[in-house]
Amino acid sequence: MAITKQPERNNKVVKSSDAFVAPDINAFGQSFRDYNAESERQKGVEEFYRLNHINQTYDFVEKTREEYKKLDRVQMSIWECCELLNEVVDESDPDLDEPQIQHLLQTAEAIRKDYPNEDWLHLTALIHDLGKVLLLPKFGGLPQWAVVGDTHPLGCAFDESIVHHKYFKDNPDSKNPAYNNKNGIYKEGCGLENVMISWGHDDYMYMVAKENGTTLPEAGLFVIRYHSFYPLHKAGAYTHLMNEEDRKNMKWLHIFNKYDLYSKSKVQVDIDKVKPYYLSLINKYFPAKLKW
Template sequence: PSNTPLPSSQTLLRCRELRSAIVSPFKMTIIIEQPQFDAAAERKVAGDPAELVLDGGFTVPDSNAFGHTFRDYDAESERKKTVEEFYSVNHINQTYEFVQRMRDAYGRLDKTEMSIWECIELLNEFIDDSDPDLDMPQIEHLLQTAEAIRKDYPDEDWLHLTGLIHDLGKVLLHPSFGELPQWAVVGDTFPVGCAFDECNVHSKYFKENPDYHNPEFNTKFGAYSEGCGLDKVLMSWGHDDYMYLVRSPSFLAFAVAPWFIAKR
């Protein structure tokens, strides 16, 4: 039913025990065992800010895993060097021609087929080099995102699901999907085919991108016409654009918003 809430992270993590029934590559039915709680059960209080509890939900921490504010790319932390090196390679290599080539190759969707949960489990193998806030496997990020959204928007079940699947495109890092380098998979996205904006993270590295010096692509609108719409704009290639290409007509077909959130 449309009003059925998204299962909690704890329920999802028990999928294998409950023998999930997979019905198609991009649609999953989960058989959920409904727990019974005594009305007088002792209230569980979160001791750890990131702990998931039955009655308290996900608690959003005030700082990242390193004690800094979120998305602070200049903070002196053990992640700073890795993140900046990632963006230097990413900004140099993400060209209009590269994006066209990758969209053509991966738009065929001929790599493999697997369920959503199988994709989520693949991400347990990877840590995102572009993320200054987290050095844990991506499966943690997906579950944290879904739980945080569910806490803030309890009635928007489509948004909870969007949070859970928004980074599934990072399976491109896996050999089953081509084992692309991190610079071609993760990181913040940005339009290609037009001038690079200085608001992009570590924008100074764009100066070494061939398109930066190409008059066809280094103007405000570049290869596009004003007001053409986001669906006509090519974004840097990676997990977001791949997830946008993978979308199925039968999957979240009721809303356009999830796919533009994914493409962003």
């Protein structure tokens, strides 16, 4: 289904005076994204990345994308999917163990405070993690390593900046000489849309949004698709594969990432209070029912 072309956006953004202030510590009293802290949670996170790095191969992602591209499992609204996330906890996240719907609303509300006129970004924040429903039986019940966690390209060398990089030594792709250099099977500047990224909730939700004809701007789709691509937007790896459109959209991904990461909190959002606002955005940018 074709996506409606959005008009060129003004680069100026209006920020409110009551700005969101990023905290110094996460919900566990530790620094954010500290993958070396000694804790039971961290041990589980490292085991998650061990499995992720061994099993996410180019062939696996290619086959899985083809399977899920059918969008033949469920028909439901965006809000129904938000409510389903009450059943999901992300085992890869070292900063939060709250139900995912709270993370979505915390992110969206923090952005709404600072960028009141960018309603598409509020909605992007609300839906960016909906692809985590892949963990549920009706969506295939995929293992955590195939749904959550940081993402990275396949078909080229695994950059050292990727969390727990050491486990790639047991990935079959590491033995493929065609993949073991900076560009691998790609050409410099080819554009991220032409790069195979490890499979997970990002790519799945991007696929769902695009195939169901969302009218979110391209920047919103870019944020959904690459928000877990930390080696790119945090470490600056793989920028040689980006094209001009990617570089324009990176501005919004960097803005979004601050809120996605630092809004994680034990302070709960009043769902009933904010629901009418987000339902109005869903109606603006999405059909009533989507194929998943």
